[in-house]
Every structure is written in structure tokens, then in C-alpha cells.
Amino acid sequence: MTDEKESFNKGIAVRFAPSPTGPFHIGSVRTALYNFLFARKNGGKFLLRIEDTDKERSTKEFEENIFDSLKWLGLDWDDKDHLLRQSERTAVYTQKIHELIEKGAAYISKESEGKNKEVIRFKNPGGKIKFQDLIRGEVEMDVSDLEDFIIARNINEPVYHLTVVVDDMESEITHIIRGEDHISNTPRHILILEALGGSRPIYAHLPLVLAPDRSKLSKRKHGESVSLNFYKNAGYLPEAIINFLAMVGWNPGTDQEIFTINELIKDFDIKKVQKKGGIFNIEKLDWLNREHILKQSKNLQIERLKGEILKTKFKDYEKVGDPEFLDKFLVIILDRIHRWGEVSEILEAGEFDHLFIDKPELNKEIIHWKKSTPEKARENLEKVVQIFNEEKTLEIIWTKIEKLAEERGKGDVLWPLRYALSGREKSPDPFTLIKIKGVKASISSILSAIEKLS
């Protein structure tokens, strides 16, 4: 244990200490991230601790969700064999409570109201507590109005304020990096810490991640969009979520916007963390996510694309298994999505039915270009079919169609062609369509358009 510790620089240790009382919160992701970045940047330890003293609300499912989420995000924690789970440490806390009582720093208090008739209260010495905050500078609070606050429901059931302090002491946490909503808890923690004879860590209180209405993100008020799962399911990449959250409240002082986790580690500086809370701006996340999708390897992109198609009505189409088809489809889909979940949404909306179904439904009225006539459209389509029949390779076919379009008017040739192929007023260009559909399906689509015009 000692040897292991010495391999870490300056003995720096931070912790991320979530409660498994709900789905992993997006604000927690950022707290975890900043702790992680700080530890990795400074060669310290990044510890995980499960704060499940609230037996009523803590569940194993939510705990699993914490582990899974951190792994998915790539925020790997240290000392996995020594993970502290507060529900397993009551003996330690009980001993500390006894210690505090013996020292006269705490006492058993008879209650006239509340759940328990007897609780353990901390004997508040009053006065002012001053502490240094890495982000906010000096913070001073009068602790008198806290009165004798409760540190345990009974001798065997400690409350958060006590467990935090005991565990941070045990893990030798040097820097406590947590949300701003804990500022007002800090004097309490310092009081307990001093009574226990611990040495004071350095505090850093992060600004909050806010909802668009500038209030703290909460499940009650803002629904499922506060949980990490929501973003995972919507097809956001962990890289993008990390990149985005890192930039809410911090920036490197340069114009760089796109970061990998390693670049973040390299540039991270807790002193540059903002004091002001930042709004979770999903439009910027969307943009960043697209940038990160574009950075993925082609194999990964194809694999993901296929997975998304398998979620849709086209899951049984044989094209889904055709690597060549996927390859071509990928090109047009990458221009159109910000997150992978959009693939199935677009597909279900029918926007790309024509890529799976050879002959799309056509509306006679719009086969011809707006500025032209049905007669011209038919003539041109017939000429296109002729080209298809005369030539063999796609390149030559396309060169001839282009030439035809030059001669007879681009809109007059290309609009009917594109509409015949797609059955949609808005679609990728006809050449792309032909490549994806194949020559055979393309011809039959065009023929059915001609038929419709006859």
C-alpha cells in the first residue's frame, strides 16, 4: 500500500463520491471528470467512493449504473480493490462517533420531534470558519447559526457530514473537488475534521451545470434529460460528452474546441475553472458530437450505422448485411446526423425508404421540375434510360447523363431523375442515389416514373 502510494506524485488524491440514489446525473459526470482530469494531470489518484448511507434510497442497480457509466466514459478510477462503500463501514463510523462523544465534541441528544427520539449532535463551538478555495479564493462563514447539527441518527447510523469527513481522512484525500452546492456544507465538515484531528484538504467548489432556465439541473424539474443514460441512448459519444462538459466551466485559453480526453488531461488547469455556473447547451453538444463522430474510424462508423439500422423497420432487409451498401449509405448519413440515434429516427420517418425499396412511390405532379413540364421530364427520362442501355460502366453512364443535363437543362434532367430515384423532393443527388441503389433498381425506378407520365 505504501509503495503504491509513493508511485503517485506528491501524494495527491482526489475522490468522486456519488450516491446510488438515482440514475447517473449529467452534473455528476462533470464533477467526476474534473476530479479525473485533476488527478491525471498531477499524477495523483482518482478514487471512487459509494455514499450509500441512505438505506431507503440507495440501490445496487444505481450503484451498477455508476460503475458502468464511469467505464463507458473512460473515467477509470484507481485502487479498485479498496473501494469504500459507506454501508459497509458502520463499525468505523460508530467508533468515530464514540471518539467524538468522549472528546466532548458530540453528544447524544433527546429529541422532541423527528424520526428518532435520540440523535447524535455535534457540539458547535460557534465563531467563523474561513477556508481557501482553489476556484473562489477565501470563503468565510459564520457557523453559529448552524447550531448543534446532527451527525448521526443513532450511534450506528451516521449521516453524510460525518462519513464524508471520516472517509476523506482515511483515504488521505488532498483535494476535495465537488459542486458549488457543497460550499455551505464545508464549514460543518471542517468542524468535524478538526474535532477528529485531521488535516485540512484543499477545497475546490465547481460552478454548477445549469438548465436553460439557469436553475440547477434536477430530475424533478427537467426530467430524463438530466441523466447520462438519456444521452447514451440518444447516440451521443462518450468522447463528445466529456469534451462538452469539460468546456462548461473551463477552457484552455486557446481557440481549440475539439479535445480528446488525453488532450484535456494535458491542458487541464483547475485554476482556470470558471466561477459562474454554465448552461447545458445541447446545440453545442450536438455540434461537438458530430465532430467526434467524424473523427471515429470508418469501421466503427459502419458498425454503429448497421446497429442503428437494425433498430428500424428495415432490420430484415438483406441490404443491411451488405458492406458495400453500408459504406455508401454512411457517406450520405454522415452529412445529416449529429448523433447516432438520428439514424433510426430519419429511417423511421421514411426519408431514405428509396434506398431500401427499389421503386419508390411517385406523385405524378412533381416528377417534372417546377419550372418545366411533364412532357420534357418524360423525354429526358427516356434519354436517360437509353444511356443506361447503351453503356456499361457507371462512370461513363454518369458522364453521359451530365452531358445530357448540360444540353437540355440541368433542372430538366436532374430533377426528374432524382425524383424518380428517390420519390422525394429533398434527397441526395442522383449520382449518389444510383450508386447506392444499383443500376437495375435505378432503371426500374426511372421506368415507373415514365409510365406514370404516360
Added chain:
RNA sequence: GGCGCUAUCGUCUAAUGGUUAGGACACAGCCUUCUCAAGGCUGGAAUCGGGGUCCGAUCCCCCGUAGCGUCACCA
């Protein structure tokens, strides 16, 4: 309400005691173009208010104001 934190474009932010206050997202226009998407270019858009200090304050100080957080036998 007490206590605390905060204050630069709509949003995330940069900057300095002296700048045309910079970038990104979003938005608008233009270009490209048969349509859409993508892409390129251009544009509009900010220092909360009032006092100081100073030759000069967005920046430093004070006072307001506003927003947020917190005031549990939750964490």
C-alpha cells in the same frame, strides 16, 4: 427571509489598467447547387446599474440590482 456564491454577445467563453472587446455554438445573408444535407464566405450580436481610485476602467474597491445555491434524522 438568514447565510453564501456569481455577473463579458441568446449560449459556452477569451482578453488587457489603454484592443476596432477575440473565438466557438446558434441565428441571418450570400456562394456552391436540379432539391436537401455538408462545405465556403460575410454579417448582426456583449462588458448589469451607480459611485469611487486613476491621465485612463470591462478589468481594482464600495454600494445597489439581478440570478443561482443552501438552510433535512438526503447526499
